[in-house]
Amino acid sequence: MAEEEAAEGEEAAAKPQAQYVSMTPAFVGNYGSGPRIKFFKAEVSLRVSSDDAAAKVTANEPLLRNQLVMLFNAQPDEALATVEGKEALRKEALAEVQKALKEEAGSELVEDLLFTNLIAQ
Template identity: 50%
Template sequence: MKAWILMLLALSLPVVAMAEEAGEGAPKVSYVTLNPPLVGNYALDGNTRLRVYKADVALRVTGDEAVKTVKYHEPLIRNQLVALFAQQTVESMNNVEAKEKLRQEALKQTQQVLSDEEGKPVVEDLLFNNLIVQ
């Protein structure tokens, strides 16, 4: 029985060592959620009913410094995203493909804002945790 336990311990040590090595040098990936969610109107053309969206947005970054940078510039990021959503049409908010295109454009504009302010895009990805349109 003791031999069995010793063998299990011996086999698990290399795995623990590899996990510690990977954890020490690898930067930490974080998701920064924009709170409160973005809420506003879209497709305003005067001839149709009022259309409303609510978007829960998370930004993926790597490293604690990137988290601080995104939080510092959050008002500017939010402003850019609200302006982008306000420009949308019913068609661009109606189906999965169009929403994916909107997500990619939101990422591109967020990265552009941070590149202008910080000299690098900082944000690696933008996710819609929830996107409701009415």
């Protein structure tokens, strides 16, 4: 029994544990074009798999925030109107973050990007 528990403990230690890096404060800005200004508020968390990756992501947070602000502000009016549009934006934001980290840190580091809160009006 003790050997089985030890083996299970080693397996759990070998698997990387997901960690989330919250990008605070929330992103707030405007998007779209036309006579009516549209606003968004997005709270973003990044999933990484190690303490080292979390530290590198945190060290590069100003660059990542800039990339995301530029992406969010460039969205057309209809981009945040549907669930499909929001999912497409999430995937595009993940790709932007991974690209920036690959250039700065040498690897993508971030496994996923999550909107913990996304409001558009």
